[in-house]
Amino acid sequence: MLQEVERTAGGVTTQVLTVFLAGSECPFTCVFCDLWRYTLDEPTPGGAIPRQIERAFEETGPLPESCRLKLYNASNFFDRRAVPAADIPAVARLVAPFSRVVVECHPRLVGGDCVGFSKAIGGTLEVAMGLETVHPKALPRLNKKMSREDYDRAVGELAARGIAHRAFVLVGAPFVPPDAMVDWSVISAAYAMDRGAETVTLIPVRAGNGELDRLAAAGEFRRPTLGEAEAALERSLQLPGKAVVQLDMWDLETLSSCSHCFGHRQERLERINLTGAMEPAIDCTECGGES
Ligand code: SF4
Numbered sequence: 150m151l152q153e154v155e156r157t158a159g160g161v162t163t164q165v166l167t168v169f170l171a172g173s174e175c176p177f178t179c180v181f182c183d184l185w186r187y188t189l190d191e192p193t194p195g196g197a198i199p200r201q202i203e204r205a206f207e208e209t210g211p212l213p214e215s216c217r218l219k220l221y222n223a224s225n226f227f228d229r230r231a232v233p234a235a236d237i238p239a240v241a242r243l244v245a246p247f248s249r250v251v252v253e254c255h256p257r258l259v260g261g262d263c264v265g266f267s268k269a270i271g272g273t274l275e276v277a278m279g280l281e282t283v284h285p286k287a288l289p290r291l292n293k294k295m296s297r298e299d300y301d302r303a304v305g306e307l308a309a310r311g312i313a314h315r316a317f318v319l320v321g322a323p324f325v326p327p328d329a330m331v332d333w334s335v336i337s338a339a340y341a342m343d344r345g346a347e348t349v350t351l352i353p354v355r356a357g358n359g360e361l362d363r364l365a366a367a368g369e370f371r372r373p374t375l376g377e378a379e380a381a382l383e384r385s386l387q388l389p390g391k392a393v394v395q396l397d398m399w400d401l402e403t404l405s406s407c408s409h410c411f412g413h414r415q416e417r418l419e420r421i422n423l424t425g426a427m428e429p430a431i432d433c434t435e436c437g438g439e440s
């Protein structure tokens with residue numbers, strides 16, 4: 150569970166409660182994904198999801214009326230193996246007080262269940278979807294079993310039902326030439342914004358899921374540096390439109406090779422995530438702010 154403040158597409162900041170749900174593993178096996186570490190091999194037992202949400206709310210205590218809720222299950226909320234259909238009414242009742250509920254889902258699983266859940270909750274539904282990259286050669290090789298057309302279809306369906314969406318875009322997607330990784334992150338962020346994403350979250354690819362190590366050895370993958378992650382954020386923020394662009398800060402320290410400037414650079418990125426306003430780069434006498 151995590152409580153944080155996030156900038157919204159309306160330009161204000163709001164409190165967000167993220168509840169990490171333990172449930173069944175995602176049926177897709179994207180080469181860059183390490184979320185299976187947090188999932189179960191078997192279908193999620195009935196009643197487990199509502200119980201986890203209840204427990205999280207008990208631990209959290211009172212929240213402001215404007216608070217938003219993220220229900221992240223390291224899989225797909227609308228995969229019935231992950232969130233049993235019989236539990237949906239109970240989940241909808243539990244989340245009713247929140248102004249907005251964000252769930253994550255593969256674009257190909259966006260459909261009727263999404264619409265039903267949207268109608269059942271009190272607030273606005275937002276679906277977070279991994280676009281990852283629109284690089285035409287890399288996307289088909291990510292093993293996500295998704296095309297740009299699948300993403301476009303899901304976005305169209307959500308928009309027609311008044312459901313918001315946010316996009317996850319990778320920085321350092323495998324099979325994207327490393328020296329073009331920043332360009333392709335920006336192109337992919339622009340693609341999502343053009344299709345109405347209210348928020349674009351740039352996610353530096355994390356190492357160590359086994360498959361990525363193999364791809365790195367084969368020259369098909371290199372982790373971004375902190376400088377590349379910063380550049381992806383800075384350039385995406387310059388794109389036209391009102392979408393919120395933010396950089397995912399999970400494991401950020403593992404991208405840095407300079408302990409001298411890392412703390413200042415992390416604080417700068419946290420501020421930019423919150424304000425959306427550019428700031429001068431951090432100068433470093435050790436690495437020149439390049440590492
Ligand atoms: S669809 Fe999402 S959760 Fe499933 S393997 Fe791909 S990145 Fe991981």
Ligand SMILES: [Zn+2]
Binds near residue numbers: 408435439440
């Ligand atoms: Zn430095």
